[in-house]
Amino acid sequence: MLARTLTLTEQVAHRIAEDIANGVYPVGAKLPAGRALADQYGVSAAVIREVTERLRAQGLIQSRQGSGCTVLARTGAQGFQVSADVGLDRRQLASVYELRMELEGGAAALAALRRTEPDLRAMERALQRLEAHLDHPEHGVEHDIAFHVAIAAATHNGYYQELLRYLNLQLRMAVATARSHTARQQGLAAAVHQEHVAVLQAIRRQDPEGARQAATGHLKLAAARLNLDLPLSDPSPQS
Numbered sequence: 001m002l003a004r005t006l007t008l009t010e011q012v013a014h015r016i017a018e019d020i021a022n023g024v025y026p027v028g029a030k031l032p033a034g035r036a037l038a039d040q041y042g043v044s045a046a047v048i049r050e051v052t053e054r055l056r057a058q059g060l061i062q063s064r065q066g067s068g069c070t071v072l073a074r075t076g077a078q079g080f081q082v083s084a085d086v087g088l089d090r091r092q093l094a095s096v097y098e099l100r101m102e103l104e105g106g107a108a109a110l111a112a113l114r115r116t117e118p119d120l121r122a123m124e125r126a127l128q129r130l131e132a133h134l135d136h137p138e139h140g141v142e143h144d145i146a147f148h149v150a151i152a153a154a155t156h157n158g159y160y161q162e163l164l165r166y167l168n169l170q171l172r173m174a175v176a177t178a179r180s181h182t183a184r185q186q187g188l189a190a191a192v193h194q195e196h197v198a199v200l201q202a203i204r205r206q207d208p209e210g211a212r213q214a215a216t217g218h219l220k221l222a223a224a225r226l227n228l229d230l231p232l233s234d235p236s237p238q239s
Contacts, residue, residue, distance in 0.1 A: 009050045012041045016051065020060055021074050031061065031069040050172065094228040096167075096174050101216045103163065104148060108199055108215035109208040111154035119154035123200050126150050130196065134189040141176045147196060151215075154203065178222045188225075195221065 016037075019025055031037065034048045041048075052069055055061045063069045111119070130143035148171065152164045164171065195218040202210035223230045 008043050008047050009054065012037075012043060012047060013051045013054045015041070016055060017058070017060060020055075020071055023074070025071050027071050027074060029071050031071065033068060053172065090228060093174060093177065093226070094223065094230055096171075097219055097223040097228060098230060099167075100171070100174070101219045103160075103167075104151070104219065105212045105216040107152050107155050107160050107164075108203060108211035110157060110160070111151050112203045112206050112208040112211040114156045115154040115203055115206075119150065120200075120204055122150040122153065123147060123203065127193075127196055127200060131193055134193060140189075141172060144175050144196075145171060147200075151199070151203070178226060192218075192222070 016025075016031070025031055031052075032040065034045055034052070037051070038045050038048045052061065052063055055069075056063050059073055060071065060075075061069045062072050126143055126147035126149075130140060130147060133139040133143060149161075149164060152160045155161075195214070199211060199214040199218060202214045220230065
């Protein structure tokens with residue numbers, strides 16, 4: 001079987017990981033800023049974002065908003081990991097969607113019970129920005145993810161936020177795949193946006209089951225639009 005050609009993200013991530021292992025970027029040091037890395041490797045800012053998420057998921061770096069990326073270890077963590085190649089394997093992508101249904105459905109339900117006014121404003125801002133970029137898949141990905149992150153924050157359960165942060169690369173790939181597909185069908189982006197609005201409305205009215213159903217329903221429809229092999233209805237309890 002022929003070896004698979006590495007993506008740009010994989011190539012750059014591998015080179016930076018090698019530099020970390022060889023001490024070019026020692027533990028405790030900061031990586032160059034995203035723009036500098038993009039210039040250094042001749043890739044886009046979007047590729048560098050995926051690279052840093054990949055390195056973070058491997059336990060090599062820690063990234064914080066406004067403070068850049070700090071090297072945590074010279075070799076990657078060997079604990080629980082989710083493949084970073086979900087955008088290349090339909091079965092893995094389907095598994096990530098299945099995981100997201102449980103994770104984000106539960107998060108939406110908790111958010112409906114615990115959300116504050118600032119939480120609602122954060123979700124509203126993300127959806128407003130998303131609506132303004134419905135026809136721009138790359139920019140839309142950032143605002144789409146911001147909406148899901150805002151829901152996780154509204155649970156006021158740090159573990160939801162940490163798990164979603166761990167899955168950021170997989171989430172980004174899944175969202176990017178879905179939005180790229182949606183952009184090719186006229187009018188579909190607006191319809192998908194209303195699925196997000198339905199989640200927000202249920203959270204706003206403090207309806208946990210409605211929020212859970214809206215979130216899982218949105219993800220099931222997204223999976224169906226990508227022709228992924230997922231069950232389209234919850235299994236009924238045996239009587």
